[in-house]
Amino acid sequence: xxxxxxxxxxxxxxxxxxxxxxxxxxxxxxxxxxxxxxxxxxxxxxxxxxxxxxxxxxxxxxxxxxxxxxxxxxxxxxxxxxxxxxxxxxxxxxxxxxxxxxxxxxxxxxxxxxxxxxxxxxxxxxxxxxxxxxxxxxxxxxxxxxxxxxxxxxxxxxxxxxxxxxxxxxxxxxxxxxxxxxxxxxxxxxxxxxxxxxxxxxxxxxxxxxxxxxxxxxxxxxxxxxxxxxxxxxxxxxxxxxxxxxxxxxxxxxxxxxxxxxxxxxxxxxxxxxxxxxxxxxxxxxxxxxxxxxxxxxxxxxxxxxxxxxxx
Ligand code: BDR
Ligand code: CA
Numbered sequence: 001x002x003x004x005x006x007x008x009x010x011x012x013x014x015x016x017x018x019x020x021x022x023x024x025x026x027x028x029x030x031x032x033x034x035x036x037x038x039x040x041x042x043x044x045x046x047x048x049x050x051x052x053x054x055x056x057x058x059x060x061x062x063x064x065x066x067x068x069x070x071x072x073x074x075x076x077x078x079x080x081x082x083x084x085x086x087x088x089x090x091x092x093x094x095x096x097x098x099x100x101x102x103x104x105x106x107x108x109x110x111x112x113x114x115x116x117x118x119x120x121x122x123x124x125x126x127x128x129x130x131x132x133x134x135x136x137x138x139x140x141x142x143x144x145x146x147x148x149x150x151x152x153x154x155x156x157x158x159x160x161x162x163x164x165x166x167x168x169x170x171x172x173x174x175x176x177x178x179x180x181x182x183x184x185x186x187x188x189x190x191x192x193x194x195x196x197x198x199x200x201x202x203x204x205x206x207x208x209x210x211x212x213x214x215x216x217x218x219x220x221x222x223x224x225x226x227x228x229x230x231x232x233x234x235x236x237x238x239x240x241x242x243x244x245x246x247x248x249x250x251x252x253x254x255x256x257x258x259x260x261x262x263x264x265x266x267x268x269x270x271x272x273x274x275x276x277x278x279x280x281x282x283x284x285x286x287x288x289x290x291x292x293x294x295x296x297x298x299x300x301x302x303x304x305x306x307x308x309x310x311x312x
Contacts, residue, residue: 003030004249005118007109009067010242011039011126012049014221017088018304019125019242020050021214024057025307026250032112032120034064035105039126039171040079041087043069046126049088051096056214058312060098067105067130071172079167082228090224091217109134110141119146121249124179125242127168128152132175135182147185149249151242152176153262153275154191155291165273166191169264173273177264186289188262189244190275193255197244197297198237199226206305214311247300248292254299257292261285 006029010016023029034054036047047066054062070076083089101108109130113120122145124131131148134141152168159165169176180186199222208219222240229238248255261283265274277291 002118003028005030005032005116005120006249007033007035007112007120007122009035009037009109009122009124009126009130010050011037011041011046012053012088013040013046013083013126013242014088014090014225015240015242016125017049017053017091017221018218018240019246020053021057021218021311022243022246022304022307024054024059024062025310026246028250031062032116033108034062035067035109035130036064037067037105037126037130038069038076039168040083042076042078043067045087047100048096049086051098051100052088052093055096055098056093056217056312063101063108064098065101065103065105065108068133071127071129072132072174074172077171082225084224088221090220092220093217105130106133106137110138113141113144116144119144121146122148123245124148124150124152125245127171128175128179129172132178135178142182142184145184147187148179149187149189149245151189151194151245153188153277155275155277155279157191157195159274160191162270162273164265164271166275169275170273173264173266177266180262180264180288187248188289188291189248190291191239193292193295194239194241194244197239197295197300198235199240200237203301207308210305210309212309212312215308218308243304244295244300247303251299251303254296255292256294257290259287260289260291261287262289262291
């Protein structure tokens with residue numbers, strides 16, 4: 001079977017960085033491009049971080065594009081209070097030597113999808129600005145998009161940036177609305193899943209013990225990044241959200257959920273950015289997403305450690 005063609009749209013972010021590494025370590029996936037968007041930190045940092053991670057993974061041939069500097073309608077909200085000023089504090093990686101690929105990420109998404117002989121899966125790990133803009137600029141690309149597998153939202157679990165909203169959806173709810181009303185198959189990995197696979201000191205040590213450059217970077221990033229959620233949640237571990245998207249592509253049997261209708265709250269006010277998941281089918285609206293709810297966390301960490309151990 002030929003590898004599964006994917007585009008990773010991302011705002012690294014320590015957890016984004018780990019997701020990119022897992023994808024680049026996996027022969028089952030053909031990463032056509034990494035496209036950066038403003039989110040956890042401003043764009044000049046997310047695109048630099050994406051290049052650092054691609055280079056550290058020994059995959060300098062994978063093109064990295066810079067995309068939207070801000071959400072479609074709202075001012076950018078960032079999360080240095082979680083990720084540190086660089087976005088990947090703790091990684092201790094050198095600044096990249098590889099250059100940005102030419103052209104805007106939105107046009108790159110369109111072109112890579114159009115030119116791919118196989119249907120492409122889009123993997124958004126940050127605010128959905130680039131993906132929404134690509135769909136608005138050329139809606140015909142939907143024909144060659146297999147599915148959109150994204151990290152975002154929360155329903156029973158609530159939000160992580162407001163009581164109602166998860167960060168990626170909150171930052172650009174209008175872009176999320178465009179994506180969720182696009183008619184493309186969506187798989188949503190919300191907080192309800194990511195909060196069930198908490199990384200503790202045990203896993204952090206296993207990453208460090210791999211003994212390679214990427215394992216050290218992952219251990220360092222988690223060491224920095226986990227402190228915020230451990231304190232907030234009062235738990236022994238922290239969610240490492242974004243690699244769940246790649247883990248789902250590699251081993252969907254680790255996850256379970258149901259097909260639901262999802263609506264994005266775009267009105268200003270306390271519910272802005274909420275993902276209204278019709279879990280009990282009370283609206284009668286057609287499902288527009290596979291909303292995941294369960295994860296085999298042991299299997300998830302095995303997959304992750306195995307992947308990182310194949311990298312330099
Ligand atoms: C999401 O927001 C970011 O902080 C993380 O990188 C992840 O994509 C979790 O809410
Ligand atoms: Ca992210």
